[in-house]
Amino acid sequence: MTNPDQNLSALFDALRHAESNDSAPPHVESAVMKAWDASHAPAVSSVRVTAASWVASLAAAAVLAIGLTVVGGRRHQP
Amino acid sequence: MQDIEVPDSPGESDQALIQRTAAGDREAFATLYRRHQGAVYRFARLMTGSAATAEDVVQEVFLALMKDAARYDAGRAALTTYLFGMARRVTRRRLLRERRFVEINVSDGALDRAPNASEALERSDTLQRLRDAILSLPSRYREVVVLCDLEGVTYETAAASIGCAIGTIRSRLHRARQLLATKLRRADGRCTGTRAVMRCAV
Numbered sequence: 641m642t643n644p645d646q647n648l649s650a651l652f653d654a655l656r657h658a659e660s661n662d663s664a665p666p667h668v669e670s671a672v673m674k675a676w677d678a679s680h681a682p683a684v685s686s687v688r689v690t691a692a693s694w695v696a697s698l699a700a701a702a703v704l705a706i707g708l709t710v711v712g713g714r715r716h717q718p
Numbered sequence: 719m720q721d722i723e724v725p726d727s728p729g730e731s732d733q734a735l736i737q738r739t740a741a742g743d744r745e746a747f748a749t750l751y752r753r754h755q756g757a758v759y760r761f762a763r764l765m766t767g768s769a770a771t772a773e774d775v776v777q778e779v780f781l782a783l784m785k786d787a788a789r790y791d792a793g794r795a796a797l798t799t800y801l802f803g804m805a806r807r808v809t810r811r812r813l814l815r816e817r818r819f820v821e822i823n824v825s826d827g828a829l830d831r832a833p834n835a836s837e838a839l840e841r842s843d844t845l846q847r848l849r850d851a852i853l854s855l856p857s858r859y860r861e862v863v864v865l866c867d868l869e870g871v872t873y874e875t876a877a878a879s880i881g882c883a884i885g886t887i888r889s890r891l892h893r894a895r896q897l898l899a900t901k902l903r904r905a906d907g908r909c910t911g912t913r914a915v916m917r918c919a920v
Contacts (some may be wrong), residue, residue: 646894648902652848653914658845664755664772665759668773673744673747676747
């Protein structure tokens with residue numbers, strides 16, 4: 641008569657063997673590595689946006705300063 | 719009992735790969751993924767009975783590793799402990815959230831087949847009955863069977879992954895094997911070809 645523990649142990653061995661090569665399909669690796677690439681991409685676009693914003697602010701400030709100077713100069717003219 | 723196998727065995731330790739991963743080395747992270755994804759996938763699939771859920775679990779576990787790599791302390795736990803612990807948490811969360819109904823085949827297919835059915839089919843049926851019996855175990859028993867009896871992790875690693883004492887692992891494993899033996903005996907005694915949908919115990 642077979643020992644139930646031995647029988648179970650043999651079944652575990654068989655299942656382990658049957659599934660030893662099972663793994664996640666390739667598309668999972670692609671998704672994981674895509675996430676890696678996205679999280680490690682250099683933040684080029686944000687630097688560009690920041691630089692562009694800075695230049696735009698400077699230009700606006702210059703236009704405003706020149707405008708105020710011109711308007712102020714006219715008001716003081718007799 | 720051995721810890722899980724390292725199929726690619728490139729020679730570089732997990733700890734070294736984790737350090738390189740934390741420093742932003744893509745190849746190191748890819749090597750870790752390829753080395754450990756199979757074990758995480760098999761664990762999640764046997765725990766949930768669903769290949770699609772297991773794929774999601776693998777993805778979530780490795781995204782967590784990617785974020786935690788810089789904080790990971792190899793002195794506290796082996797990477798396998800971290801990965802199985804994370805896989806266990808993600809799997810339990812998924813099962814609780816989805817209140818998953820796992821389809822369990824309770825048929826004894828031997829009676830549905832011709833008497834001269836091939837040995838391979840019979841073996842496949844036997845293994846399916848074992849999978850079904852494992853899936854029908856309460857999760858605290860299911861996880862120790864999957865970790866220790868199927869993935870071959872040490873009791874120490876299983877205890878650290880689950881967050882309990884080694885003695886608890888031993889007693890749960892003992893009880894789980896008793897339950898499995900009973901379920902398999904019952905399954906062998908069944909003669910219907912019905913399929914049952916049972917709630918996966920979380």
